[in-house]
Amino acid sequence: MSQLELLALDLETTGLDPRTDHVLSLGWVPVVRGQVLLAEAHEHRVRPPEGVEVGSSATLHRLTDDALADAAPLTEVLPLLLDALRGRVLLAHHAALEVDFVGAATATAYDARPPLTVVDTLAVEHRLRADVNGEVHGSLRLDAARRAHGLPGYAAHHALTDALAAAELLLAQVADLERRLGREVLLRDLRPRRSG
Amino acid sequence: MEVELAEVRDFLADHAPFELLPAAELSALPRRCTIRYARRGSVVLEVGDRGDGLYLVRSGAVEVRDETGELVDRVGTGEAFGMSSLLEHRPTRYRCTAVEDTLLLVLEPSAFEELTHAHPDVATFYATTHHARLSRAIGNLQRATSGSTALGTRVGDLVTREPVTTTPTASVRDAAAAMADAGVSCILVVEHLALVGIVTDRDLRNRVLAADLPPDRPVRSVMTPDPVILSADALAFEALLEMVSRDIHHLPVVDDTGRPAGLVTTTDLVRLENANPVYLAAAIGGQTSLADVVAEAPGIHAVLGQLVERDVSAADISRVATALGDAVRRRVVALVEEELVAEGLGPAPVPYSWVVLGSAARDEEGFTADQDHAIVLGAEPDATGAAWFAALADRVTVVLEQCGWPRCPGDVMATNPQWRLTVPQWRALLADWSREPRPDAVLHTAVFHDMRHLAGDRELTEQVHLASVSTASPRLLGHLSRQALSMRPPLGFFRGFVLERHGEHRDTLDIKRPISAVVQLARIHALRSGSPALSTRRRLAAAATAGTIDRDTATELTDALELMSYLRLHHQAAQARSGLTPDNFLRPADLTQRQRRHLRDAFEIVRSAQQSLSSHLPPGFE
Secondary structure, eight states: OOSOEEEEEEEEESSSOTTTOOEEEEEEEEEETTEEEGGGOEEEEEEOOTTOOOGGGHHHHOOOHHHHTTSEEHHHHHHHHHHHHTTSEEEETTTHHHHHHHHHHHHHHHSSOOOEEEEEHHHHHHHHHOOTTSOOOSOOSHHHHHHHTTOOOOOSSOHHHHHHHHHHHHHHHHHHHHHHHTSOOOGGGGOOEEEO | OOOOOHHHHHHHHTSTTGGGSOHHHHHHSGGGEEEEEEOTTOEEEOTTOOOOSEEEEEESOEEEEOTTOOEEEEEOTTOEEOHHHHHHTSOOSOEEEESSOEEEEEEOHHHHHHHHHHOHHHHHHHHHHHHHHHHHHHHHHHHSTTOSSGGGOBHHHHOOSOOOEEOTTSBHHHHHHHHHHHTOSEEEEEETTEEEEEEEHHHIIIIIITTTOOTTSBGGGTSEESOOOEETTSBHHHHHHHHHHHTOSEEEEEOTTSOEEEEEEHHHHHHSTTOHHHHHHHHHHTOOSHHHHHHHTTHHHHHHHHHHHTTOOHHHHHHHHHHHHHHHHHHHHHHHHHHHHHTTOOSOSSOEEEEEEGGGTTTOOOSOOOOOEEEEESSOOOHHHHHHHHHHHHHHHHHHHHHTOOOOTTOOSTTSGGGEEEHHHHHHHHHHHHHSOOHHHHHHHHHHHSEEEEEEOHHHHHHHHHHHHHTOOHHHHHHHHHHHHHSOOOSSSGGGSOOOOSGGGTTOEETHHHHHHHHHHHHHHHHHHTOOOOSHHHHHHHHHHHTSSOHHHHHHHHHHHHHHHHHHHHHHHHHHHTTOOOOSEEOGGGSOHHHHHHHHHHHHHHHHHHHHHHTTOOTTOO
């Protein structure tokens, strides 16, 4: 952990399927050697392709078509994200969504998927909370997991806030793991996955 | 696109002093923060760390403890720590430990700097918190008199091994063998668990080998019986002074029950970390000529300068300054006596004691102090005897002047025959002053009330000092109070600082005045409570215990004195470093805004204590 660089990422989308749904905003913040660097926090709204409407998902993330009309298209935001990700582990709560959408976007733009190492705070939380039978009691959702670690409550479904929420959650999880393991936490303790 | 860290901003907006900030500035702050997490029990900031930001507790709790481990503050959600390092631009004196799993928001130092610069309210907020913690830490330090300096080390902590012992009836040969086996230069002689003697290498050489004593003789015949001992809680500095004054190199240490617990040697003391003051005291005490003492004396300023740099408290530095001053003064008196003997004038014709007065008596010397001293005679000497004391006083004063203590402008020195009196004469004089307090009598009472034994017959000093404590009439107290009230501290700060208007000290602030005001207040309260205490701190504490001053006022005055003395010492250390003669004139321009604010608070404390005193004045003194 004292060497590790991660990038906490959260996406707001029109839905859950990267083949048919679209990214509406991205928020990210680096976690470098145990510190969340707010100075390098970023949030970008994304203008969906022509003809795509935000639809009912707006009730969740409150991003309306009008609000996104002036935003940059994903092809302009993607290089910034890939730049921020360079040399860093991708961190998200329920990371599959972020991995899928980022993968789909790069496949469209560059015809390739970037090789990513991914840490999922949901998976880490599962590891921390599972009993001997591998069963987990209570919710593993981001706000519930934060509550379980005594972290303050945040408003959900705002990309940067959720990225920050995941970053803080990871710090708390690492402290918890450190206490259990009695040593410094290494990347492998966080059940990283490779993708791309 | 403006990145909005809404959650962090809202957190700040909910807590003092950020709630005071305009929205635009508030929104810009989160980007200048990092977020960290501290596991329960982990140390966030260690004593001596340079703070890398202002730490705000987002959730959880942190304890702030001083160097001695005493709790100074507990910091909860929305509260801050780490400001002391930022405000003072020096490493922190606290250890900050997470006592719960804690989420921290850390504001970068430059942002803190800009914020406090642009918003005096924010600066005041953190300075107040800082000051409150500092006061508590100072209080802690004074309770744990051991302090943080090497001087304060307890000799019990220097003892590293069980003492090597023998019995009085063992043979000298066996004792020597035991010493050789253990590799020690000294053996303690113990009988029925009690320490009865000591035998050193030097004794084996001088009393056995050189005296051709058979080695089968009992240890009792060669030991030094009833050796000087120290209790385990004596200070290292006291051990050293004891060794130097008696020219011995081993001191047995005994526990509460009187059983030998170990041995302290000169080597142990010299090895002490930061042993400079100790080493210097030893060097001064070991000089055999007045010229060599004069040559060592400037070392005192160097040692004090180091202590200032190490940020030792003003109270501790003053004690060290006085102790080192005493080492010089004692050595000078002893060497002048030897000189008089060598010149055929003989030893002191009657018993006497040499007393120090003023700041030296109060353990409050700094870089600057005049010579203030007097002599108490055990009996009226004849004309030749009087000449002997005049010669002693003249020579001591000349040498002390060469060592860096200017002559007293008021001529309160033993060179003045008026201040070489017998005990009954001193008593009569003090009673006189008390009965009829003329202006010079008021001044003199103040000076002679601060009297401490330096050399000679301690009993003589005690008799005069106790007389001065017990002869203060209400009238005299009234006059002393009026004098104390005339030392008004400056009213405000910044432009309102009362500055010297003319001459070489133009545009400076004479810090000696408000310090004197505290000293005088403490003296009056000590007199009213009949306490023989000498240091201002002890006098205030004694008066609080006796109820002549309320405890909060006593504490506040002590803190104010510490702050003002601290600033004075730092000012004087800087002058000494650049080869100037240390003085009491602070330039407000050299003070930080925060120091000015603290100073203003200190002045306010002094002023309100003075007001409270004036309301207790006897009729006719208002």
